[in-house]
Amino acid sequence: MSLFFQLPVVIQMALKGLAVICVIFPIAGACSMAERKVCAWIQDRPGPNRAIPPWFAWMPIVGPALQKLGAFQLIADGLKFLFKENQVPGHVNRFYFVAAPFLAMIPALSTVTVVPFGAYIDPSGHTVPLILANLDVGILAVFAVASLGIYSMILAGWSSNSKYSFLGGVRASAQLISYELSLTLAVIPVFLWINAPGREGTLGLGRAVEFQSQPGFWGGSWFIFIMPVSALVFLIALFAETNRLPFDTIESEADLVGGFHTEYGAFKWGLFFVAEYLNMIIGSAVFVLLFFGGWNPLPWVPLSAVAGWFGLAGHPVVLGFVSVCIFLAKVLFMIFFFMWVRWTVPRFRYDQVMRIGWRILLPLAIANLLVYAIGIALIQH
Amino acid sequence: MAVKILRQKPLSLAEKVYLPQVVAGMRITLKHMFARAQTLQYPEQRPEIPPGYRGVPTLVKDPNGREKCVSCQLCEFVCPPKAIRITPGSVPEGSGRDHVEKAPKAFDIDMLRCIYCGLCQEVCPEEAIFLQNQFSMSGYSRSEMVNDKGRLYEAGGTLPDRHFKWDKKRAAEEAHSPHA
Numbered sequence: 260m261s262l263f264f265q266l267p268v269v270i271q272m273a274l275k276g277l278a279v280i281c282v283i284f285p286i287a288g289a290c291s292m293a294e295r296k297v298c299a300w301i302q303d304r305p306g307p308n309r310a311i312p313p314w315f316a317w318m319p320i321v322g323p324a325l326q327k328l329g330a331f332q333l334i335a336d337g338l339k340f341l342f343k344e345n346q347v348p349g350h351v352n353r354f355y356f357v358a359a360p361f362l363a364m365i366p367a368l369s370t371v372t373v374v375p376f377g378a379y380i381d382p383s384g385h386t387v388p389l390i391l392a393n394l395d396v397g398i399l400a401v402f403a404v405a406s407l408g409i410y411s412m413i414l415a416g417w418s419s420n421s422k423y424s425f426l427g428g429v430r431a432s433a434q435l436i437s438y439e440l441s442l443t444l445a446v447i448p449v450f451l452w453i454n455a456p457g458r459e460g461t462l463g464l465g466r467a468v469e470f471q472s473q474p475g476f477w478g479g480s481w482f483i484f485i486m487p488v489s490a491l492v493f494l495i496a497l498f499a500e501t502n503r504l505p506f507d508t509i510e511s512e513a514d515l516v517g518g519f520h521t522e523y524g525a526f527k528w529g530l531f532f533v534a535e536y537l538n539m540i541i542g543s544a545v546f547v548l549l550f551f552g553g554w555n556p557l558p559w560v561p562l563s564a565v566a567g568w569f570g571l572a573g574h575p576v577v578l579g580f581v582s583v584c585i586f587l588a589k590v591l592f593m594i595f596f597f598m599w600v601r602w603t604v605p606r607f608r609y610d611q612v613m614r615i616g617w618r619i620l621l622p623l624a625i626a627n628l629l630v631y632a633i634g635i636a637l638i639q640h
Numbered sequence: 641m642a643v644k645i646l647r648q649k650p651l652s653l654a655e656k657v658y659l660p661q662v663v664a665g666m667r668i669t670l671k672h673m674f675a676r677a678q679t680l681q682y683p684e685q686r687p688e689i690p691p692g693y694r695g696v697p698t699l700v701k702d703p704n705g706r707e708k709c710v711s712c713q714l715c716e717f718v719c720p721p722k723a724i725r726i727t728p729g730s731v732p733e734g735s736g737r738d739h740v741e742k743a744p745k746a747f748d749i750d751m752l753r754c755i756y757c758g759l760c761q762e763v764c765p766e767e768a769i770f771l772q773n774q775f776s777m778s779g780y781s782r783s784e785m786v787n788d789k790g791r792l793y794e795a796g797g798t799l800p801d802r803h804f805k806w807d808k809k810r811a812a813e814e815a816h817s818p819h820a
Contacts, residue, residue, distance in 0.1 A: 299677075300672075300673045300677075301673050302672070303676070303677055303679075304677055304678070304679050305677045305679055305681075599669065599670070600662070600666065602669060603662065603665040604665060
């Protein structure tokens with residue numbers, strides 16, 4: 260431990276970042292398999308359950324269990340993406356075509372830095388969030404960087420030189436820009452409430468969780484109870500932002516073949532795929548932090564209470580681990596929720612998507628903001 | 641033709657809001673998530689073949705172990721894709737079935753051509769060719785996909801016979817010559 264703190268700050272940060280990537284990347288990969296399994300279970304199928312390397316087949320119980328869960332199918336698919344011929348079609352704009360998948364990965368991975376994923380209690384009794392960069396701009400940084408992800412879709416759609424890709428790219432830009440408004444407006448009431456007069460102003464996500472871990476009925480309740488409409492609008496907009504069904508007009512394999520990544524294959528396609536899941540993870544994480552109490556295990560039961568019961572306050576490593584596990588469990592449930600909805604609801608038509616975004620969600624978000632702004636002003640005066 | 645005009649029911653409030661519908665749908669999918677899988681685990685579990693199934697055509701022997709085919713070549717002529725090729729031959733002397741007119745010297749069914757129509761089975765006067773239960777047929781080469789006489793009999797086996805036509809013929813001949 261102390262050896263780690265003796266290292267130069269830059270190397271410390273790099274190691275922390277690598278550690279986070281080493282956790283989040285496999286989760287994103289595992290989500291793709293979870294997607295197939297959840298889909299299969301919902302459709303009364305067993306899902307991928309065949310692939311197994313021989314040395315695992317020799318293991319008595321673990322091997323077959325992993326085989327049933329499709330763990331090796333995941334590895335096989337990943338390796339296939341890696342070793343497939345990495346071809347570029349002849350009719351594309353090569354530079355942007357190759358750049359697009361990397362541009363998809365960059366915002367997906369950089370938003371992780373401002374998302375806290377756990378907390379521990381330091382000797383002075385303060386709850387310190389575990390975060391790569393504890394910026395005050397928090398949520399703004401997430402929105403700003405995440406919205407750069409559109410560029411990868413537009414570039415991919417345009418540089419592919421194919422009508423399907425192009426339509427997918429156009430739809431992507433229209434849809435993402437439309438729903439970003441509602442997404443942002445839905446979050447404002449939360450931060451109006453958090454930044455009460457006399458407190459230090461911040462847009463950090465850690466503060467949102469801190470606010471949901473206060474004692475008392477109102478202090479301990481999660482924001483989903485205080486601001487259900489915000490949560491609903493945020494969730495729906497999140498579905499649209501991450502291109503998940505019922506809002507995946509962008510991929511829309513029925514009419515656009517594959518949307519903006521029609522012309523992609525092998526590892527470049529895999530990057531788009533992982534970026535989509537990373538976006539889902541980050542989106543779910545932000546939703547959990549803002550509305551589901553972050554690393555607090557239950558509403559009205561903050562992490563510090565759990566630490567008190569089990570005497571974990573003096574063990575920052577153990578408590579940090581527990582809080583990360585609680586947080587990850589919530590995020591994974593959210594991802595399951597995404598999949599659950601995906602295999603339940605059919606896709607909206609493109610015009611329906613636009614109508615929902617502009618005529619229903621946006622007015623709802625604005626009305627919600629006005630009501631809460633007036634209410635919060637009255638309460639806090 | 642009478643035209644029946646169906647009036648679309650106006651959507652209820654819950655249907656307009658759509659979210660309750662989504663929740664109802666999610667309840668159904670959740671129920672299915674914990675239901676038993678309906679999948680047949682194919683190579684280990686085999687499907688039950690219904691009677692009258694038209695699988696790979698085979699040649700059958702009668703309960704006495706004699707080949708029933710008399711190489712009349714009707715199946716060869718009726719076969720729409722011309723998958724069957726028969727070389728007729730005579731029954732060897734002293735085989736115990738000399739009273740049968742003929743037997744095929746070679747009998748090939750090209751399974752790359754066969755369309756599983758079952759006309760050969762329908763046309764056969766001796767009930768010697770049957771489309772049985774084998775539903776998957778694969779091979780690594782074209783020649784492997786041609787079933788020769790040996791393989792056809794191996795796949796066909798023996799089927800119960802109701803007529804014993806050639807036994808009756810022999811009995812009739814041994815009792816008295818019908819043409820005498």
